[in-house]
Amino acid sequence: MSRDREGAPASWEVFLRARRGLAHQHAGSVRAADPDAALAMARDLYARRGDPLSLWVVRSDAVHTASPDERDPYFAGAHHKPYRYPEHFAPLTEKGPDGDHAE
Amino acid sequence: MPAERVAAPGAHDELLAHFDALIAEGATIETRDWMPDGYRRMLIRQIAQHAHSEIIGMQPEGAWLTRAPSLHRKSVLIAKVQDEAGHGLYLYSAAETLGVDRADLLEALHQGQQRASATFNHPALTWADTGAIAWLTDGAAVINQAPLCRTSYGPYARAMRRVCQEEAFHVRQGYDLMRALCEGTPDQKEMAQDAVNRWWLPAVALMFGPPDTEAGGADARTAALGAAVSRRAMAWGIKRHTNDELRQRFVDSCVPQAERLGLTLPDPAIRWNEERGHYDFTPVDWDTYREALGDDTHWARQRIAHRRAAHDDGAWVREAAAAYAARADAGASPAGAAAGERTGTGGRDGTRSGVAAPQRTEEHT
Numbered sequence: 024m025s026r027d028r029e030g031a032p033a034s035w036e037v038f039l040r041a042r043r044g045l046a047h048q049h050a051g052s053v054r055a056a057d058p059d060a061a062l063a064m065a066r067d068l069y070a071r072r073g074d075p076l077s078l079w080v081v082r083s084d085a086v087h088t089a090s091p092d093e094r095d096p097y098f099a100g101a102h103h104k105p106y107r108y109p110e111h112f113a114p115l116t117e118k119g120p121d122g123d124h125a126e
Numbered sequence: 127m128p129a130e131r132v133a134a135p136g137a138h139d140e141l142l143a144h145f146d147a148l149i150a151e152g153a154t155i156e157t158r159d160w161m162p163d164g165y166r167r168m169l170i171r172q173i174a175q176h177a178h179s180e181i182i183g184m185q186p187e188g189a190w191l192t193r194a195p196s197l198h199r200k201s202v203l204i205a206k207v208q209d210e211a212g213h214g215l216y217l218y219s220a221a222e223t224l225g226v227d228r229a230d231l232l233e234a235l236h237q238g239q240q241r242a243s244a245t246f247n248h249p250a251l252t253w254a255d256t257g258a259i260a261w262l263t264d265g266a267a268v269i270n271q272a273p274l275c276r277t278s279y280g281p282y283a284r285a286m287r288r289v290c291q292e293e294a295f296h297v298r299q300g301y302d303l304m305r306a307l308c309e310g311t312p313d314q315k316e317m318a319q320d321a322v323n324r325w326w327l328p329a330v331a332l333m334f335g336p337p338d339t340e341a342g343g344a345d346a347r348t349a350a351l352g353a354a355v356s357r358r359a360m361a362w363g364i365k366r367h368t369n370d371e372l373r374q375r376f377v378d379s380c381v382p383q384a385e386r387l388g389l390t391l392p393d394p395a396i397r398w399n400e401e402r403g404h405y406d407f408t409p410v411d412w413d414t415y416r417e418a419l420g421d422d423t424h425w426a427r428q429r430i431a432h433r434r435a436a437h438d439d440g441a442w443v444r445e446a447a448a449a450y451a452a453r454a455d456a457g458a459s460p461a462g463a464a465a466g467e468r469t470g471t472g473g474r475d476g477t478r479s480g481v482a483a484p485q486r487t488e489e490h491t
Contacts, residue, residue: 055447
């Protein structure tokens with residue numbers, strides 16, 4: 024399907040913070056030639072409604088990724104280190120873990 | 127872009143088992159997960175067809191932007207058509223996570239290798255058509271697309287959640303437009319009825335696709351073929367319901383709405399079936415219908431020609447943007463002499479958390 028194409032604009036991943044208190048969340052991607060155009064495109068595309076607080080755009084080819092299935096040691100969830108979880112220890116009260124700091 | 131892992135012989139079964147297990151437990155498949163080729167191809171085909179339909183679907187309504195009867199209706203229609211462009215872009219973005227390039231998908235549309243829904247190969251003859259399109263075809267889209275919010279491919283499901291939130295506005299404004307006409311002069315009401323007469327069948331037939339159950343009636347061979355495709359799509363969790371099931375759901379929802387508007391749906395066979403708990407309607411004669419709507423019709427050619435012209439007319443904008451970006455890049459290099467040409471909006475590595483102030487230019491309040 025290849026053809027003589029004018030250079031396709033770069034791909035940018037878009038991250039959006041919908042409201043205060045939330046982290047930026049991945050929304051999708053846009054194509055644009057430069058960062059300002061990417062931001063403008065991201066605003067028109069992912070912020071037409073609501074009152075989003077901020078947008079990030081990151082060039083897709085600059086995102087370094089790893090997936091759990093591919094690299095086990097990265098994402099082992101520390102299941103072999105149970106002492107990282109509170110359930111590993113006795114609760115502070117007889118009500119169980121939820122009662123630790125009950126009034 | 128997803129770098130596909132190369133599987134050693136024998137490892138394939140293990141990968142497939144893992145994939146099947148994820149589907150079985152209702153988990154989503156994500157971008158870099160291994161997936162069968164057929165699954166990837168079916169998704170690319172469906173998402174591309176969907177994206178193409180969104181952007182081609184801008185045309186019949188877009189033709190009325192300059193002729194809207196009031197500033198309010200014009201603002202609403204601009205917002206609606208802008209949403210359709212947005213839906214296309216959400217979906218091209220989702221398709222690209224499967225390793226295709228949106229420029230290639232658009233090229234395939236222009237070359238006739240991929241298609242948009244034939245629903246839009248109809249002209250919008252009057253203002254009432256914009257209402258009928260939104261009420262009926264967007265209404266059909268909502269019913270079709272709501273289950274896709276839970277489709278098994280993660281990026282597609284997330285795009286569909288955005289789409290569905292916006293479709294609700296589309297359908298309501300269309301119904302509101304039709305109601306205004308129905309409560310207007312006899313001529314206005316007649317215009318509304320005329321538009322419904324022309325858009326009902328395209329919505330019932332084309333928005334849901336070919337019959338895919340025996341209950342779909344029509345042509346047994348088409349139904350058998352459709353059923354095989356639907357079974358595959360449902361086994362993979364891409365689709366959740368048959369075309370015919372969703373079609374029935376659409377008819378059931380529309381009949382009472384049409385009654386409230388005082389409009390007649392152009393199918394004499396529509397009547398409540400107590401036994402089934404559904405409305406009966408005339409089965410779509412799919413093969414005849416599809417014949418009449420081939421790619422070779424005047425409006426099918428018109429839609430693609432318009433799309434190509436818009437793409438070609440916009441070439442200078444893309445070229446200018448690329449030239450601007452190239453110059454900015456040159457300015458950013460240590461040797462660059464064009465330091466003064468940067469716009470001074472901050473470094474490229476910054477997160478610019480203040481830039482997102484939304485401009486609600488399209489919203490009517």
